[in-house]
Amino acid sequence: MSSWYSQKQTDDVVVSTRIRLARNLNGFPFAARMDASAREKVNGLVKKAILESDTPFAKQLRFIAMNDVPENEVYAMVERHIISPDFAENRDGRAIIISQDESICVMIGEEDHIRIQVLLCGLQLEKAYDLANQIDELLSAGLSYAFDEQLGYLTECPTNLGTGMRASVMMHLPACENNGTVAQILEAIGKIGFTVRGIYGEGSKAQGALYQISNQITLGIAEKNAMGNLALIARQIAEKERAAREAIDRTTLEDAVWRAYGTLKYLRKVSSEETAKLISYVSMGVSMGILSIGDKNPMEMLIETQPHMLCRKFGEKQASERDVLRADMIRKWLQS
Amino acid sequence: MSSWYSQKQTDDVVVSTRIRLARNLNGFPFAARMDASAREKVNGLVKKAILESDTPFAKQLRFIAMNDVPENEVYAMVERHIISPDFAENRDGRAIIISQDESICVMIGEEDHIRIQVLLCGLQLEKAYDLANQIDELLSAGLSYAFDEQLGYLTECPTNLGTGMRASVMMHLPACENNGTVAQILEAIGKIGFTVRGIYGEGSKAQGALYQISNQITLGIAEKNAMGNLALIARQIAEKERAAREAIDRTTLEDAVWRAYGTLKYLRKVSSEETAKLISYVSMGVSMGILSIGDKNPMEMLIETQPHMLCRKFGEKQASERDVLRADMIRKWLQS
Numbered sequence: 189m190s191s192w193y194s195q196k197q198t199d200d201v202v203v204s205t206r207i208r209l210a211r212n213l214n215g216f217p218f219a220a221r222m223d224a225s226a227r228e229k230v231n232g233l234v235k236k237a238i239l240e241s242d243t244p245f246a247k248q249l250r251f252i253a254m255n256d257v258p259e260n261e262v263y264a265m266v267e268r269h270i271i272s273p274d275f276a277e278n279r280d281g282r283a284i285i286i287s288q289d290e291s292i293c294v295m296i297g298e299e300d301h302i303r304i305q306v307l308l309c310g311l312q313l314e315k316a317y318d319l320a321n322q323i324d325e326l327l328s329a330g331l332s333y334a335f336d337e338q339l340g341y342l343t344e345c346p347t348n349l350g351t352g353m354r355a356s357v358m359m360h361l362p363a364c365e366n367n368g369t370v371a372q373i374l375e376a377i378g379k380i381g382f383t384v385r386g387i388y389g390e391g392s393k394a395q396g397a398l399y400q401i402s403n404q405i406t407l408g409i410a411e412k413n414a415m416g417n418l419a420l421i422a423r424q425i426a427e428k429e430r431a432a433r434e435a436i437d438r439t440t441l442e443d444a445v446w447r448a449y450g451t452l453k454y455l456r457k458v459s460s461e462e463t464a465k466l467i468s469y470v471s472m473g474v475s476m477g478i479l480s481i482g483d484k485n486p487m488e489m490l491i492e493t494q495p496h497m498l499c500r501k502f503g504e505k506q507a508s509e510r511d512v513l514r515a516d517m518i519r520k521w522l523q524s
Numbered sequence: 525m526s527s528w529y530s531q532k533q534t535d536d537v538v539v540s541t542r543i544r545l546a547r548n549l550n551g552f553p554f555a556a557r558m559d560a561s562a563r564e565k566v567n568g569l570v571k572k573a574i575l576e577s578d579t580p581f582a583k584q585l586r587f588i589a590m591n592d593v594p595e596n597e598v599y600a601m602v603e604r605h606i607i608s609p610d611f612a613e614n615r616d617g618r619a620i621i622i623s624q625d626e627s628i629c630v631m632i633g634e635e636d637h638i639r640i641q642v643l644l645c646g647l648q649l650e651k652a653y654d655l656a657n658q659i660d661e662l663l664s665a666g667l668s669y670a671f672d673e674q675l676g677y678l679t680e681c682p683t684n685l686g687t688g689m690r691a692s693v694m695m696h697l698p699a700c701e702n703n704g705t706v707a708q709i710l711e712a713i714g715k716i717g718f719t720v721r722g723i724y725g726e727g728s729k730a731q732g733a734l735y736q737i738s739n740q741i742t743l744g745i746a747e748k749n750a751m752g753n754l755a756l757i758a759r760q761i762a763e764k765e766r767a768a769r770e771a772i773d774r775t776t777l778e779d780a781v782w783r784a785y786g787t788l789k790y791l792r793k794v795s796s797e798e799t800a801k802l803i804s805y806v807s808m809g810v811s812m813g814i815l816s817i818g819d820k821n822p823m824e825m826l827i828e829t830q831p832h833m834l835c836r837k838f839g840e841k842q843a844s845e846r847d848v849l850r851a852d853m854i855r856k857w858l859q860s
Binding site (some may be wrong): 200440442443446447450451452453454455456457458479485515 | 775776778779782783785786787788789791792793796836848852
């Protein structure tokens with residue numbers, strides 16, 4: 189049971205799929221206004237509804253109070269995309285319910301009372317939605333959702349009103365980034381109700397040519413339609429990326445891929461930003477059949493060498509020490 | 525009998541030593557004003573004086589009329605430092621007398637009637653001078669040199685008047701280049717009668733952190749003194765370079781060296797300029813014990829992947845084709 193980033197990449201462009209459902213309970217103020225006692229009650233209600241549901245499904249899940257999680261592990265969770273940066277910053281009285289493989293994570297007391305997140309490798313919108321839906325059904329069976337017949341699910345931020353669903357795909361677009369068409373794509377899809385963000389969500393910059401594309405419209409649209417539109421957009425962008433990859437002069441492409449490989453294989457210190465760039469080339473090279481790295485998983489190395497993931501493994505370290513540890517890990521990985 | 529650049533490097537900073545003696549014959553105008561018939565006569569006189577001297581030494585040498593040398597080989601000779609770029613450009617009626625290992629080359633009809641050049645690996649000023657002197661003695665025994673009791677050897681350019689000797693050492697100064705002290709060194713030695721040039725002589729830029737340092741003063745100074753001063757300067761600069769290498773943060777240094785190695789080992793196309801940079805790092809790494817490349821000789825690879833050296837080996841090629849052939853050669857070299 190490995191996490192999304194440790195699984196073998198099944199798609200040459202779409203790295204991962206994420207479904208997030210925002211839900212709130214009747215009888216409590218929105219999360220930002222909840223006091224400690226209200227938070228405790230909501231945590232208890234959600235925990236009970238899911239974990240005591242006596243479904244086989246519930247047995248894989250466990251409840252974790254965020255205050256029990258060591259600081260580095262909290263930010264390592266952000267780096268693994270399990271929780272949001274906001275949730276990591278403000279964790280008093282907050283909790284998660286998480287599956288062993290971390291594909292399911294319910295944040296309790298984030299912007300909304302409940303945020304159900306499912307994160308899977310590759311392009312798996314329907315499967316992700318189905319899993320999120322199972323959690324949603326457990327919760328709605330035992331709890332009273334803030335729901336309006338006209339508007340749908342009520343959420344703290346109006347941008348989530350309606351379905352409360354955000355569906356995203358993380359796409360690897362090195363060739364479109366390289367030929368400058370990424371900017372055009374982003375502008376075009378913005379006009380039709382999609383947003384693009386960097387690898388670490390809202391406001392974050394794209395690293396390693398990884399772009400998160402999400403539906404923006406949650407009101408007046410069925411979940412299935414929103415997902416269908418996203419899948420369509422993702423497939424179109426993937427086609428553009430494939431065409432852009434093929435359009436690069438083959439020797440130039442092979443040179444860039446192999447240089448990145450050679451650099452990663454021998455470097456002695458490296459920042460996470462540069463790691464992302466180098467791994468991006470190697471990853472593209474692998475998916476285009478330019479080089480083979482056996483069972484080695486570039487995305488796994490990218491995530492595992494993030495700053496807090498390193499501190500979680502090696503203890504608290506300065507940036508300069510991390511750069512050396514990161515280089516050591518990558519070298520051993522490629523030389524093994 | 526391998527050439528200077530194919531021999532194992534014996535010095536961590538001084539790559540090669542060159543002695544050049546400029547000589548002119550009485551009874552002929554300076555080379556620039558010689559007609560075809562005068563050139564033929566001078567060629568014949570020099571050839572006879574050296575090759576018919578019946579010394580064991582003479583048997584290693586052969587006479588080559590420059591018009592018999594294919595164009596690519598002419599410029600490949602420049603790249604191997606055997607002849608000057610000027611001599612390559614204007615070769616009608618000109619000739620060389622060259623040893624099998626190319627350590628001795630007498631250019632006939634360059635700026636002066638005779639230019640005796642000896643080129644050896646590492647720091648070997650005395651040995652190089654001794655070899656040049658043997659040629660000089662063969663010539664002076666059979667020919668009448670343009671010589672003035674007061675001035676010494678008469679040369680076309682007044683900067684060579686006197687001894688007619690230019691002694692040079694080619695130094696590898698990556699750390700001084702990196703910390704910016706190269707400029708200071710160059711300025712300082714300029715004030716005391718030395719010049720610094722790039723790897724391909726006058727007016728050429730330093731490539732791969734290789735600097736040619738030569739005595740500038742030829743008038744009123746004995747050859748031995750000029751060489752002694754150069755050796756002293758070379759040793760001082762070498763000390764500065766060693767100190768600068770040691771002053772680099774070890775991880776930063778190892779990182780740069782290993783990245784250069786990894787890049788060279790896997791690249792698919794590369795210019796000669798970039799090759800020089802990358803080989804410079806690997807070469808420094810080898811001489812500092814950071815990495816071992818067995819019997820592989822970085823200087824040999826640097827010379828053998830020069831543009832005309834490649835064309836000599838693979839036939840006439842465009843720059844873009846050469847970049848690929850160069851990458852192939854380097855990759856095979858490091859992966860063997």
